[in-house]
Amino acid sequence: MRRDIFQAIADPTRRAIITLIALHAMTPNAIADNFNTTRQSVSKHLRILTECELVKQEQKGREIYYSLEIQKMKEIDKWLDQFRKIWETRFNQLDKVLSTIKKQKK
């Protein structure tokens, strides 16, 4: 996983792009039509998303279409779920510590 993936999805425009192309593949021009920003700026956002492998490009005739890498998004969730497990283990250990202290204090 690329290291700055959080950075990639932290930007509101990039999140909006992700939402847009989640429905269907779009060309950079079609994506840019949805924003009050330059085509260059949209291209920059698409490049960052591509580098993080969150979107993929597909050449169709003369046009390049961008679409979402659903699998990659799922990977992020799976990856984050491991943190949840760490905390679950921690807190189960803390439950035991607390019950031990309670017994000692009685």
Next chain:
Amino acid sequence: MKTDLQFDFTVDKAKKTVYITREFDAELPLVWDAFTKYEYIDQWIAPKPMTSRTKYQDFKVGGKRFYAMISPDGQERWAIQEYTSITPKTNFKMYNAFADKNENPELPGSEWDHTFSEENGTTKVNIVIYNESLERMERILDGFTQGMKMSLSNLEHLLATLSKKQPSFKKL
């Protein structure tokens, strides 16, 4: 012991923030101690088979806790926490960063905010963690999965040893 204790874990990827809520079947002063006194912290903060060892702790604003997470093979990962705000038995905040064994922090770190409340003998703790970078979260995870793998390979060894012994049983 109560079994219906609340546990919520959510990640706001856009805000690079983790929100954790957990209830404990204990009165607030006890839970507060478990989160703020190193003798207790070391007993639960490291998910097994990792262990935690605090070198020193000074629980006051501007004070620090310098500690290591130790993997089963003895590898130490040092980190330093600086307490930035303390409201006794209500809230404390700290800044957590990886460090080398000479207490030199590696920035950026993460900001931690703990809030405690009690109702009918059950104490609720809300933790908010803001991570400056994903790389940092990856490193945390790396450390822990390494520890887990170590214990798994120990188990594999044990199983391999046991299964080698089995044919001799057959001979008997």
